[in-house]
Amino acid sequence: MISNKKAAFCTLGCKVNQYETESIKKQLLDLGYNEVNFDDKADVYIVNSCTVTTIADRKTRNMLRRAKKNNPNSLVIATGCYAQTNAEDLEAIEEIDYVIGNSDKSGIIDLINNIDSEKTSERVIHKNIFDAKEYEELEFSTLREMSRAYIKIQDGCNNFCSYCKIPFARGRSRSRKLESILKEAEVLANECFKEIIIIGINLGAYGEDIPGNGDFETLLDKISMIKGIERIRIGSMYPDKISDRFIELMKNNEKLMPHLHISLQSCDDEILKAMNRNYDSHLIKERLLKLKKNVKNIEYTADVIVGFPGEYEINFENTASVIKEIGFSDLHIFQYSDRENTAASKLSNKIDSRTKKTRAAKLEKLKEEMQSSLMVKYMGETMEILVEESKNGNTYGYSKNYIKVEIVDYIGKVNELVEVLISGVENGRLKGGKKIK
Known part of the structure; x- marks a missing residue:
């Protein structure tokens, strides 16, 4: 057991990253490390990185440099999505001691334990993420947010959207076995969590890679049967994964909360095709409006990208029109930026920064209008x-x-x-x- 050693953590990006950081943290604390704030002096700093945007990349580099500044004698480890896709860039930063990709996250604790052995002579520990064929189980640790807890059920994505680096950071879709998920859900119920949130990279693809395991709808149904769990939330859904069976489940199972975060990105057919999304605007409207018709007071939040290459004003207006027709309680609006080695980065007809800012502002205004209408809707309820x-x-x-x-x-x-x-x-x-x- 290690005593008097301190560890600090910084997690950038999504809830999946946060979930994985909690697992690493638990293992270090079990070894006797004490957690301190990231700006405090620590013996070990771990930055779990994101690479969805160029801003996320920059934040990762800044946090890693800050760690070594906090304690020049510390061990600074970069891991996560940016470490997987841009290991060479991080290796060039002298403040970083080790770069460990997503493919090797489970080995971080062994690395720290054996820091003086020959096994840790290489600064970059990084395998081809596409060699990962099965879901990697993590040391169980609860990611809590006040009254809610999270369960990761799936990793990776097979979609290869033209603007996105995530398949190169996370690999292909890999599902966690149903029995393992249910065991974790039962532990959370015993810890008196009333609400759990299901997270993953592409939730709707759950079970497609494990014959006989059961699909996403089966999983939701099974979790809802666990005594003590009263609310189940779904982290994010693609429109094309909203099946009739899913709609019936949302309609008839009171434990499934009437809210979905939709990975929307655009509602214009031309742009959706250029993005390599597997649906068009007709499907978006048909699925989401059908769900609204069947599930009382369901509300949607969504991710939207503005300024994708070739997005002319008419394409943007088509997106805004569909969003207004469906109605959303919140929008997460992103201005497109090139990600290296993606198909979209090679497209012509790039949109200038001023136009992207203008369109983002228009969607912000639309969001505020939708939220105002939403507030009036629930008066007296x-x-x-x-x-x-x-x-x-x-x-x-x-x-x-x-x-x-x-x-x-x-x-x-x-x-x-x-x-x-x-x-x-x-x-x-x-x-x-x-x-x-």
Whole structure:
């Protein structure tokens, strides 16, 4: 057992990265390390990187340099998606001691334990991610967010969208075995988590690579049968993975929360084709509107890219029109940037920065308009809120359809479910008092 050693962690990017950092952290803490803040002096710094955007790449490099500045004698390790796709770039940064790709994340603890042996003589530990054929189980550790916990069910993606580096960072789609997922869900239920969130890189592809294991809908149905779990959220869905069976499950299973985050990116047929997405605008509208028709008060959030190469004004307007027709409670808007070695980076007809900023601003305005309409929709309604925090005499939490609500003049306990009568709007969120039964 190691004593008096300190470790600090920085996680960039998605919930999958955060989930994996928690596993690494647990193993180090089990060895006797103490966790400190990243800006504190530590013996080991681990940066779990993202490479979705050029901004994420830059943040990764900055955090790694900051780590060595905090303690020049520390061990600085870069891992994650940027470490997988750009290992040579990171190797050139002298502040970094080791670069460990996604393909070798499970070996980080062994590396730290054997730091003085010949086994760790190479600075870059990196295998071809496409050699990974099966899901790699991680040391179990709970990624918590106040009252919620996460379960990773799948890794990798087979879609190869023209703008995206993720298949090169994560490899092909690999599903976790059903029995392992259910075991983790039961542990979370025993720890009294009422709400779990299912995460992965392409959730709808779950089970396609394991014959006889069961598909995504089967998994959701099985998890919902576990006693103690009252809310199940789905991290992200592609429109083409919303099957009729999935719609029926969302309609009839009360444990499945009426909210979906949609990996949308565009709603224009020409741009969707150039992006190598497996659907068109007709499918987007047909699937999402059918789901809205069948599932009461379901709300959508979405990722959207503006300024993709060849996106003329008419293409952008088509996207905005479909978004407005469907209605979204929130949008995550990204301005397109080239990612090296992707098909889109080689396309002509690049969009200038000013146009991208203008279009992003237009979508921000549309988002605000949709959110205002949403607030009015729920006035006078009773919503079940899962408490996240209490401060200044009020309590805050999220509704089933993932709308933040302030419970006025009530101090609730984290993880408590409260019925709230919505009576107003303040600072962009709904507010109301606890309903007296």
